[in-house]
Amino acid sequence: MQALGRQIVVEYYDCNPDILNDAALIQGAMHDAAVACGARVVQEVFHLFKPHGVSGVVVIAESHLAIHTWPEYGYAAVDLFTCGEEIDPEIAFEHLRRALEAGNFYMMELKRGILEVAQGQKLPYKPVQMAL
Amino acid sequence: MQALGRQIVVEYYDCNPDILNDAALIQGAMHDAAVACGARVVQEVFHLFKPHGVSGVVVIAESHLAIHTWPEYGYAAVDLFTCGEEIDPEIAFEHLRRALEAGNFYMMELKRGILEVAQGQKLPYKPVQMAL
Numbered sequence: 001m002q003a004l005g006r007q008i009v010v011e012y013y014d015c016n017p018d019i020l021n022d023a024a025l026i027q028g029a030m031h032d033a034a035v036a037c038g039a040r041v042v043q044e045v046f047h048l049f050k051p052h053g054v055s056g057v058v059v060i061a062e063s064h065l066a067i068h069t070w071p072e073y074g075y076a077a078v079d080l081f082t083c084g085e086e087i088d089p090e091i092a093f094e095h096l097r098r099a100l101e102a103g104n105f106y107m108m109e110l111k112r113g114i115l116e117v118a119q120g121q122k123l124p125y126k127p128v129q130m131a132l
Numbered sequence: 133m134q135a136l137g138r139q140i141v142v143e144y145y146d147c148n149p150d151i152l153n154d155a156a157l158i159q160g161a162m163h164d165a166a167v168a169c170g171a172r173v174v175q176e177v178f179h180l181f182k183p184h185g186v187s188g189v190v191v192i193a194e195s196h197l198a199i200h201t202w203p204e205y206g207y208a209a210v211d212l213f214t215c216g217e218e219i220d221p222e223i224a225f226e227h228l229r230r231a232l233e234a235g236n237f238y239m240m241e242l243k244r245g246i247l248e249v250a251q252g253q254k255l256p257y258k259p260v261q262m263a264l
Contacts, residue, residue: 004205004209007141009139011244011245011246042179043177043179045177045189047174047175055191055195055196056191057191057198059179059188059189064198066189066196066198066211066213068137068196068213068215073136073245075245075247077139077244079211081198081200083200110141112209113143113202113205113209114143115207
């Protein structure tokens with residue numbers, strides 16, 4: 001059995017609330033996290049909500065990184081979904097931990113797309129060239 | 133203890149590969165899934181990859197829905213992350229199961245942003261008004 005992707009689900013607690021409510025800072029941190037872990041950025045969408053909170057996604061050729069922040073609780077929900085062996089989502093996790101000034105966190109890793117492969121074979125990962 | 137959000141992580145197997153490789157169909161199915169479950173769509177980004185596969189995210193006021201497809205394996209990885217009691221991500225799950233013609237699936241639900249609240253109090257969920 002092999003998996004097509006890895007998804008690191010992170011709960012960042014005790015973050016800096018001012019950072020969590022700054023859409024530009026959050027977008028920059030997510031972009032830099034994607035680049036740091038070796039991902040190729042395809043598109044970024046970030047939105048600031050009233051009265052507070054930022055939601056954003058960095059679509060990468062190797063899947064996506066997503067964040068939702070609750071400054072009022074110092075909390076951010078982050079998903080780091082990557083494919084391929086050249087990308088290390090733990091680097092993105094560590095980058096964001098520092099960028100959000102998270103005092104605590106909880107993380108778990110999910111294997112996505114677990115498939116059976118023949119003995120000795122490797123599962124090719126999602127192609128990363130844009131079709132359009 | 134109460135949670136700010138629910139995230140349904142779905143592995144759809146044995147899907148129709150033609151549907152999985154059609155970016156317009158996938159975007160339509162994801163959009164309709166968001167609307168069906170009561171979410172407010174903020175922005176949609178979808179990309180077709182070479183030689184096959186679609187990645188896309190529907191940012192909703194209540195968090196996001198994401199999909200990555202591998203037509204060559206008949207497989208789609210889906211995340212349905214919602215906040216608030218008025219949204220039911222299971223409706224989105226069921227809508228997508230039919231739209232992708234999934235023969236099998238695996239799903240799990242994560243509670244995101246688990247916080248302590250005082251007895252008798254309710255955790256207010258993420259505000260849903262756009263600031264920009």
